[in-house]
Amino acid sequence: MSIRHSLLALLSEGPKYGFQLRQEFETSTGEVWPLNVGQVYTTLQRLERDGLAESDDIEEDERQRNYRITEKGGEELAHWLRTPPDLSEPPRDELVIKVLVASRLPDVDVFDVIQIHRRYIVQLMQQWTRLKEDESQFDLAFALAVDAELFRLDSVVRWLDAADGRLRRAASEPAPENPVALPSIRRRTGAHK
């Protein structure tokens, strides 16, 4: 979550005060990501230092300062919006590691491990879904942020389901006599930065 660029986006609508930026940030993200006011002022100082935003600097108290975006800040924002985040390298996912480890240990029931995680994630999804129940209670930004979380968790459940199916199939087939050493994932997916 880039607070820096989110604040630039809010400033691109017009000059704003710090407390106002915090409030608008939380509203625009459906209040799913709370932000403390200290983070806002530290980020604004850095934006100013880097020439991406400016303030009149006449007020000692930063709470009284009105910030606006610079031309360089506008260019930076446009560039950021169009730059895909780096997803080329698989993240070091703790859940994936746990299932991989469980699948190798003879005394551990990997399907049991998978089910514990599946249940936990479905329970999390129930909590997020409950927030969507009353349509009159949420705005568009909130719905988008909650959907993003639900889709992310759903993809984890689907991976667990796929892992479950694959491990069951593997368990019912005889193991190959000379298992072939697997090349590293990065080499196999051909992912490059």
Next chain:
Amino acid sequence: MSMLELRNVSKRYGQGANEVDAISDIDLSVERGSLVAIMGPSGSGKSTLLTIAGSLEEPTTGDVMIDGARLSGMSRNDKARLRRRSVGYVFQDFNLLAGLTAVENVSLPLELDGVSMKKARAKGMDALEGLGLADRAESFPDQLSGGERQRVAIARAVVGERSLLLADEPSGALDSVNGEAVMRMILTACHGGVAAVVVTHDAKLASWADRVVFLRDGKAVDETLPPPSPEELLNPDVANPS
């Protein structure tokens, strides 16, 4: 009292070497007003469980009770009446009759139950209105979008005084926004006192339920814990110590 209760229910298909247990030793109780999701991969017995719960199929062993009435002692006619009056089904492919309009599809179960055509139609219109489809009442299924067809199917399932709603992958091939609308409608029916069971492999749909039961190889292997209290929601560390 539970609206639906399954006690020790098993279903076996085939004989001898071909014998397969589609479901075994299932206990399930669904109260009025609650929505239970049954989640599991294909072949886990989800659909069998639903057809048995809806009295469309007989269990090999065990008891099924709908609104306190035990199905095993009932005549075919009594069962058919119970199905018409109390049980609504929503299928993946909607199963609307192509030659009937939306409102005719919805009021059909009531007419089959002996309700006058005029009265059945009025109740059918009520159900359609409740799902925002009053203006599509005279359309035929092929004139409706996928989302509208599924809403008609839900209206048909809840029309009249139905108190048990059984749905098999109710969002079918709908996109996620329409799928969510379907679940929201089922939940609304539950808030009105209906007990609902939804079987699905989709965690996004299942997460609308009060309780999710996980099915694997015909057995209920696990289920979600009761929803956290507001206090736990505000302090996630209390609810989920890592």
